[in-house]
Amino acid sequence: MTDEKPKEKPKEKINENLIETDEKEKEKEKENQEEKDKEKLFDYDRYGFLLDKKLGQKRTTSELKNVQREVERGTKWREMMDQWEKYATKKSGVLKRRIRKGIPDSFRGEAWMKISQSEILRDRMRKKEGADFYLKLLEEENEEANAIIERDLNRTFPKHENYRVGSEQKRLSRILRAWSVYNKTVGYCQGMAFVAALLLFYLEEEDAFWTFVVLMEQYHMSRLYSIGFPLFQQQLYQWDKLFEKLDKKVFLHFQEQSVMSQMYGSRWFLTIFANTFSFPIVLRIFDIFLHEGIEFVFHVAFAIIKLFRKQMLEMQFEQLVQFVQNINLQPIDEDELISTATSISIKYKDLARWADEYHLQQEEQKEK
Amino acid sequence: MNEEEEKYDLKIILLGSSKVGKTTLVNRLTQGTFENPEQTTGATFSKKKYQGELQEYTFSIWDTAGEERFDSLSSFYCRNSGCELILYDITDRNSFTNLDRFFDKLQYTNEDSFVILIGTKLDLIEETSKLRKVTLEEGKKKANDKNSYFFEISSKTGHNIQELWETVGDLFEKNSQKNEIKHRQDNNHFQINSFTNNQKKKNCC
Numbered sequence: 001m002t003d004e005k006p007k008e009k010p011k012e013k014i015n016e017n018l019i020e021t022d023e024k025e026k027e028k029e030k031e032n033q034e035e036k037d038k039e040k041l042f043d044y045d046r047y048g049f050l051l052d053k054k055l056g057q058k059r060t061t062s063e064l065k066n067v068q069r070e071v072e073r074g075t076k077w078r079e080m081m082d083q084w085e086k087y088a089t090k091k092s093g094v095l096k097r098r099i100r101k102g103i104p105d106s107f108r109g110e111a112w113m114k115i116s117q118s119e120i121l122r123d124r125m126r127k128k129e130g131a132d133f134y135l136k137l138l139e140e141e142n143e144e145a146n147a148i149i150e151r152d153l154n155r156t157f158p159k160h161e162n163y164r165v166g167s168e169q170k171r172l173s174r175i176l177r178a179w180s181v182y183n184k185t186v187g188y189c190q191g192m193a194f195v196a197a198l199l200l201f202y203l204e205e206e207d208a209f210w211t212f213v214v215l216m217e218q219y220h221m222s223r224l225y226s227i228g229f230p231l232f233q234q235q236l237y238q239w240d241k242l243f244e245k246l247d248k249k250v251f252l253h254f255q256e257q258s259v260m261s262q263m264y265g266s267r268w269f270l271t272i273f274a275n276t277f278s279f280p281i282v283l284r285i286f287d288i289f290l291h292e293g294i295e296f297v298f299h300v301a302f303a304i305i306k307l308f309r310k311q312m313l314e315m316q317f318e319q320l321v322q323f324v325q326n327i328n329l330q331p332i333d334e335d336e337l338i339s340t341a342t343s344i345s346i347k348y349k350d351l352a353r354w355a356d357e358y359h360l361q362q363e364e365q366k367e368k
Numbered sequence: 369m370n371e372e373e374e375k376y377d378l379k380i381i382l383l384g385s386s387k388v389g390k391t392t393l394v395n396r397l398t399q400g401t402f403e404n405p406e407q408t409t410g411a412t413f414s415k416k417k418y419q420g421e422l423q424e425y426t427f428s429i430w431d432t433a434g435e436e437r438f439d440s441l442s443s444f445y446c447r448n449s450g451c452e453l454i455l456y457d458i459t460d461r462n463s464f465t466n467l468d469r470f471f472d473k474l475q476y477t478n479e480d481s482f483v484i485l486i487g488t489k490l491d492l493i494e495e496t497s498k499l500r501k502v503t504l505e506e507g508k509k510k511a512n513d514k515n516s517y518f519f520e521i522s523s524k525t526g527h528n529i530q531e532l533w534e535t536v537g538d539l540f541e542k543n544s545q546k547n548e549i550k551h552r553q554d555n556n557h558f559q560i561n562s563f564t565n566n567q568k569k570k571n572c573c
Binding site: 148155157191193227228262265317321325 | 375386387404405406407408409410411412413414415433435437438440441444445462
């Protein structure tokens, strides 16, 4: 679209016979212009997301910068992929640093599977249950879950071309259905669709399914979504404690304005920020989350506070609640967010202590 | 004590099953637009002004996630709510038979809060009434049984949206007048029944 050159206008057209063709030219030009206008109304970023012109969203130079950067990183990543064992163990520091810089798009799917070790689960389950295990899961029906899944399909990344027109919705639906059969106890819950859709951007359907299973079962995400939201409730408790410890002034300001973590926490934590940020940032967060674990959400949450603390301190309830619920409207540089998030020091001992505290409180309440 | 309570004259909360059109109604009310929104996880805040007879009021609106699992979270948002909009989709029977779980939420809201039951997606049955799965009478009866007001609306065409909003404002104003009287009477050791118990139902469609 961008490399279309303006049509050269013939300069010496004075012959009357040419008037007609000139008019045709004009008409053509008009059509071209209309096409261009249409393109101006609808534009997509490099990931296929509809850009909202009203919000002034456009393809950015940082996008181009990233493409170039990724090409440069390609060689390094190829080498890492080929010698994964070494990088996962002896050279894990290098791996961690490179993941924090962002996995190049062309390696993302492969890397996600290696990091999450979903390949291992996939192969093990195929061996145990047969190569067509995934297809068998699809044959079984969990009607209750299906009804909810159907309702959420066109409401997951609705601004993305593929989900808007529906071509990806079938694959998304199948993964979620298979999951609701695979783990009937947890089943389907809103929020999950964002995570599954994210995986589908980079993985084949069955691979995306097994990676989804790993996330749910080994990354504890199923406890985020299971009835009563046990992990999510615990995270809210931990977040309040952490927030207070790291920046008491802003924390108290939130309290004074009655902006509670319940009001924005579900958007932040339930989808690992997948419906919070713009897509390039979502990907960077997801890369690191896969490698460093679910605690990374606290790093990102506090990075938001750190980056916007000055503005936040001046905001009253209304502005503040809308601000934290719609972080995606803020112009955020992905590198700045990630480097802020990774530089925040959070003691995991603290997190564990607060988790214990939370569970103790829950127990006490039950006894009452 | 609570910043949110002080700033808004009325807190409105939207309840109802997944995909009945809660977010769509909020968008219609606050922005006048109709589009397919993302699924709501948790709840979303917005506000809208209401021009009363004598003054202008600001109402806060909390849109919640409708899936059953989120019920444990939505109780939090019901606190201090003075108006509950409970929605069902007139083309989806389940969203109607499911309604009681939302009426159960009323235990968390203000004592004097009022409830409006709303049947949505009226536009879908305009061309063919075959799609209708809940009759107008059933809706009215449910509202009656539950001591609530009733509307059928379309956020797409805007049908009954203005009427709905005016009813919210009207009820709010009446409610606050009553409260004032009640407050004065309470101080003089009088007792009157709360507004919701003796107010006549108003059914609109």
